[in-house]
Amino acid sequence: MELKKLRGVILAGLALIGLALSIFLAKNLIDNKASAVAPARKIIKEVVVQKALNGPVTISVPAQGLVTAKKRIEIYSEVQGVFRMGAQLFRTGQSYQSNEILIQIDAAEYLANVKSSRTNLYNQIAAILPDIRLDFSKEYPTWLAFLNAINVDKNLPDMPEMSDENLKLFVSGRGVLGAYYSVKNLEQRLSKYQVRAPFNGVLTEALVTEGTLVRSGQKLGEFIQPGLYELMVSIPKSYALKLNQGATVSLSNMEGTQSFTGKVVRLNAKVDPSTQTTSVAIEINDPNLYEGVYLKATLAGNTLQNAISLPRALISEGNTIFALENNTLKAIQVTPLHYSEGQVVVAGIPEGLEILAKPLLGAYEGMTVNPIR
Known part of the structure; x- marks a missing residue:
């Protein structure tokens, strides 16, 4: 009986010792794990900044069109x-x-008809020469020379001038004038x-x-005629008013591997009512160009004063950009003046203020940054 009680006491003691040991080991493990976790470190992102330099910004108007031969x-x-x-x-x-x-x-058959008509005219003039010699002796040498100049294989010479009205009536009455111009008409047809x-x-x-x-x-x-081409492009009417005939235009192929230079030669005075654009003709003199090629043109438009051109990614939907103040980002309001492919011209930035030069992912007002100037 006593042996059984002793065994129970021993087992209870071992259980208490095991429980105490388990608690001790668990507490020690938790303390060691907590000491192994490093404290969180605040990450400060680097940003590229630039000073705002306001000044005149010339607006470039992009356009494209198909090259055609001028002649x-x-x-x-x-x-x-x-x-x-x-x-x-x-x-x-x-x-x-x-x-x-x-x-x-x-034209063999038609040429024979023309020669026959020339021969008939020759005979008609020869028939009236005796009368001209008698009645218009001063004009006789002229008409004789005209007759001798007629060659059935060549175009007729010019008809002698007739200042004498009586001579003109005489020649016309004999059908010479009508026959002469009939032959000239046949010769014109023969040339075709x-x-x-x-x-x-x-x-x-x-x-x-x-x-x-x-x-x-x-x-x-x-x-x-190769080498001389024209490019017709359409641009907004507001920019067409700023263009002058003879203005230089920068051109390139669609791949951007070739560049050309052209000049404005014509400005259409009519505006397309549906698109509110007008057409501009650009002349290109380059032997390396071909008809039927598409080209991109960059035309210089009007100039905006006290403005700056920035990447479009820097401006938010609320027309704000981030400036730098004591290594902290601050949103400032700007006024967009012109949008183009990848760029926006804005006004309202204080001169010399440091602003972001490249967009920063996840940027927000009050964010601490490390500026790179």
Whole structure:
């Protein structure tokens, strides 16, 4: 009996000792863990700042458009016939010098008709020469020289001037004047069987080939002068008023890998009522440019005084920006004057005030920062 009581006392004592030991170990573990946690440290962000320098800011107006050749013609036929082969093949990319034949249409039948008409005129003048010699002896040498100058293979020379009204009535009554101008009309028509290059250029479109039957009114191709181009762009009417003819314009391709320089040559006096924009023609003289290329243009607009241009990301929806005061951010109100791609021109910043030069993520008024000047 006593042995059982002793065993119970021993077990109870061991239980109390184990409980005390567990409490001691748990308290020691908690104290060690608390001492291992470092106190929180306040992080101060660095910001790039700049001094506000107000002054004149020239507004740049961006625009873009399609480049077209300044000198370009569409070639049409005014007569009908078979397209004959010339000195050069009528093909896209073919170069021609000024006055060189572009198109030669077979005119053999029509040329024979013109020669016949010239011969008839020659006979008519020869028939009236004896009467001119008798009645208008002073005019006879002139008309004889005119007759000798007529060549059936060449265009007619100019008609002699007739100051004598009686001579004019006589010549007209014999049908010479009517016959002369009929031949001149045929010669004018004959010239349309050849199409010559009006300037040095390149054929950019060829719609017929040699041996094709060409019809009157048919389009044959397009011809341009390379190196001289125009770019038509649309800009707001308020900026068009500030532009002058001859103003220099900076241009670049859409990829930004090439740059060009142009000048304003025309300003449209009409404003598009739906967009309130007007068109501006920019001339570009550059052999490295091609027709059909899209270009971006930067036109200089009006100048704003006492303003500063900043990145658009610096201004908030409430038209405020952050300034620096004793290493603390402070929001100040500004007045936006002009928005452009990535930039905004503002006024109302005190001269010399330090402001953010780059946007700061999570910035707020009263935030302590480390400025980088």
